[in-house]
Amino acid sequence: MRGITFNNLPPIRQAAQDRMDVACFIGFAPLARTPLFSNTLKQWLNGYGWDRDKIQRLDTEPGVIRNTPVPLESWDAFLAIFGENRLGFEAVQVEAHYLPHYAGAAIKAFFRQGGRKCYFICMGSPLPYHAPDIEKARQLYTLIWGKEKSDAAIGDMEIFTQKEWLHIWFPAIPHGASPVDDWYGVSHLAGLSDVTYVCFPDLVDVLGNPAGETPEKQVVEKTEVFVPCSESEAEPDWFYAEYEKLPEYTATAFAVWKRVVKHILTFLSAHNPTVQLVAGLPIPVNNILKEFEDFVADNLLAEAEHNETDYKHLQLCFPWLKTDRSGNLPDALEPPEGILLGILAAQSGRIGAFRSVAGSYVETAYDLSPRNIDAYGSRLTTGLSFADQVSWFDFVPDGIRLQSDVTAVLHGNYRYGAVRRIMILIQRAAHRIGLDYVFEPGSERVWRSIKSSLTDLLHRIYLKNGLRGKSANDAYSVACGRSTMTQNDIDNGRLIANVSLQPAVPIEAIAVDILMERDRAVLFGGESG
Numbered sequence: 001m002r003g004i005t006f007n008n009l010p011p012i013r014q015a016a017q018d019r020m021d022v023a024c025f026i027g028f029a030p031l032a033r034t035p036l037f038s039n040t041l042k043q044w045l046n047g048y049g050w051d052r053d054k055i056q057r058l059d060t061e062p063g064v065i066r067n068t069p070v071p072l073e074s075w076d077a078f079l080a081i082f083g084e085n086r087l088g089f090e091a092v093q094v095e096a097h098y099l100p101h102y103a104g105a106a107i108k109a110f111f112r113q114g115g116r117k118c119y120f121i122c123m124g125s126p127l128p129y130h131a132p133d134i135e136k137a138r139q140l141y142t143l144i145w146g147k148e149k150s151d152a153a154i155g156d157m158e159i160f161t162q163k164e165w166l167h168i169w170f171p172a173i174p175h176g177a178s179p180v181d182d183w184y185g186v187s188h189l190a191g192l193s194d195v196t197y198v199c200f201p202d203l204v205d206v207l208g209n210p211a212g213e214t215p216e217k218q219v220v221e222k223t224e225v226f227v228p229c230s231e232s233e234a235e236p237d238w239f240y241a242e243y244e245k246l247p248e249y250t251a252t253a254f255a256v257w258k259r260v261v262k263h264i265l266t267f268l269s270a271h272n273p274t275v276q277l278v279a280g281l282p283i284p285v286n287n288i289l290k291e292f293e294d295f296v297a298d299n300l301l302a303e304a305e306h307n308e309t310d311y312k313h314l315q316l317c318f319p320w321l322k323t324d325r326s327g328n329l330p331d332a333l334e335p336p337e338g339i340l341l342g343i344l345a346a347q348s349g350r351i352g353a354f355r356s357v358a359g360s361y362v363e364t365a366y367d368l369s370p371r372n373i374d375a376y377g378s379r380l381t382t383g384l385s386f387a388d389q390v391s392w393f394d395f396v397p398d399g400i401r402l403q404s405d406v407t408a409v410l411h412g413n414y415r416y417g418a419v420r421r422i423m424i425l426i427q428r429a430a431h432r433i434g435l436d437y438v439f440e441p442g443s444e445r446v447w448r449s450i451k452s453s454l455t456d457l458l459h460r461i462y463l464k465n466g467l468r469g470k471s472a473n474d475a476y477s478v479a480c481g482r483s484t485m486t487q488n489d490i491d492n493g494r495l496i497a498n499v500s501l502q503p504a505v506p507i508e509a510i511a512v513d514i515l516m517e518r519d520r521a522v523l524f525g526g527e528s529g
Contacts (some may be wrong), residue, residue: 018428019394020346020353020421021280023110023146024069024195026143026185027103027202028126029082067146069119069188075111077207078104078112078120101126101212105329106201106338113342116349119192123185125145126202129244130209134160144260145171146184149367162207165256170263176273186264189272196353196424197276197344198268199337201524204282207257208247227355230389244330246320246369249282257282265310273313274424280335281318281390283369312420314408315340317391321400323366333369336393343402353421354466354503356407365400391417419503422466426499429457435497442490444481450497451480468504476501 017465064080072078082104103120110118123142127135141150149171154160174182176190189195228234249257261279268275317336326334343360347353389410392403413419433453440446458476461467469475480497482490489496 017352018425018432018505019114019194019348020118020196021348021426022117022119022192022194023197023199023341024121024189024192024338025103025107025110025122025199025201025335025347025348026121027101027200028124028139028143029101029103029122030121037057047477066122067184067257069121069192071117071119072107073117075108077421078107082120082122095252099458102201102205102329102335105326105453106199106336106341108325109323109334109364110336110342110345113339113362114346114349115342116345117194119188119195121185121188127206129205133162134158137165137208139202140165140260143200143202143206144173144263149184162250162252162256166259168387170259173263173267175267186267189275195275196421197278197341199341200264201335201337203257203260203283204280204335206258207253208249208282209245234450246283246331246333248285250285254282254284261314262310265313268313269310269379274312274428276315276317276420276424277313278337278467280320280337281316283320283333307442308409308412308414311408311410312414315391315406315417315420316389316408317393319368319393320367321362321365321393323362323364324366325364331369339365340391340392340402343391352461352464352466354464355423356405356416356418358402360402361398362393364403365393368395368400372396388415413503413505416503416505418466419505422461422501422503425455425461425500426457430454430497430499437495441493442485442493447480448494450495454478454480454497455498456498465505468502472503 001514086273105127107118107120122140122222124147128426133141134154134157137157138154141153145153152170174184174187176187178187180191183190186198189198242457261277264277266413268277281380287508319336321339323331323334323335325522326332339362343357343362344353346356347357347360347401387404389408393400394403405416407417407420408417414423420483433450433456437450439445455476455478458467458478461471462469466476477500478497484496484498485494
């Protein structure tokens with residue numbers, strides 16, 4: 001129809017900083033087709049800092065979408081951009097609902113468990129399974145620092161062993177004060193104010209299973225069987241058993257993985273203190289698996305090297321899971337971080353991020369690897385066990401559930417995931433409240449207003465049972481005024497508020513004592529903690 005047509009575009013929704021259910025996935029996926037960027041998304045990117053010339057090229061140059069945060073609110077949105085097969089990549093044998101690369105598997109698990117929004121930053125195309133070590137080295141460098149720095153650091157090298165990662169210099173990750181064009185991967189968190197969790201699903205693959213250990217494809221050939229014509233016999237089954245081997249970790253690979261994770265944690269602690277890194281523990285090779293708990297405690301979570309300022313930003317999860325959508329992944333197993341992130345997101349929208357997610361049911365999972373994880377739960381002679389610093393999935397009578405919700409911190413309340421999320425919520429609220437008074441001179445009115453805003457937030461958490469205490473006065477207190485600031489602070493424009501609170505720490509264990517007397521009377525006792 002000729003004439004003027006007015007299209008009502010949806011408004012650009014500002015990021016809600018008080019959301020606690022948004023995750024950012026950083027990894028590798030093929031670009032299936034030229035993405036159809038809407039005007040709304042272009043305006044959002046422009047406001048985010050991307051120049052207009054760069055945005056205009058998005059329609060014609062699919063490669064420009066690399067290293068660009070793409071907001072996703074459904075699994076279908078991911079499929080529309082990254083879900084179609086591209087020739088030349090073994091790792092991407094895509095069917096309608098299966099994406100056999102770890103970034104796609106994690107994002108699908110996130111939405112299937114109840115996640116509502118995430119960002120995906122694609123750093124390039126995935127490698128074929130069991131690629132040479134030099135290709136995996138370039139891929140790891142690209143994942144953390146971007147392709148340009150990967151080319152500059154590794155260049156035309158033909159050999160690069162995992163041991164070299166233990167000594168190579170790790171450059172600093174660009175932070176929010178750097179120009180936007182210098183941001184790579186995790187640097188984009190500076191512009192994504194609503195992100196609470198960050199995840200690198202491909203990290204387990206780029207360090208696992210050296211190329212020399214690539215399994216041979218087993219071929220079961222059909223054999224000809226001659227029988228008398230008068231007799232009938234079923235033909236023997238035959239098939240081509242094509243499979244991929246799980247990326248297992250050697251001791252060297254674990255050491256490199258630990259160094260990379262610590263580098264990311266240091267960056268988060270300094271520049272994104274309200275963002276949590278969620279990572280699945282890699283599966284070890286057999287010679288480590290026998291003493292996995294001691295190995296992890298001594299090498300990955302060693303108390304002597306433990307920096308709780310950094311480790312409160314880390315939530316580990318284990319073991320890996322078999323689900324009804326993991327059949328095309330190596331050994332039909334998917335890392336657990338996508339499922340855990342979906343559980344955290346769903347819980348946040350349902351009853352609040354300040355409640356523990358332990359006990360959450362994983363309906364899509366039917367098996368674990370390794371299956372026998374009881375050996376990992378034993379107590380060490382000193383300190384906490386490996387199991388006390390990892391969020392566990394385990395078998396229960398009705399299926400598979402998340403058994404714990406903890407960070408990697410050794411001691412104190414920050415061990416509990418719910419407590420850590422409460423502090424993130426309060427820190428974000430304090431930052432948001434403070435922005436409203438940046439140019440206000442210090443006064444009794446400003447101090448009362450800030451105290452009132454923080455008190456309202458804590459009271460809402462208390463009413464949702466996120467804080468413990470017989471009354472609100474027992475659960476929290478807020479002070480902001482001359483009792484919290486010196487005259488020097490006031491003269492120099494510093495505003496200090498003191499917040500005290502009693503988080504509702506979840507019960508970790510219940511012990512029940514049963515004594516049966518001769519007259520069959522049963523006495524109960526016990527304790528919880």
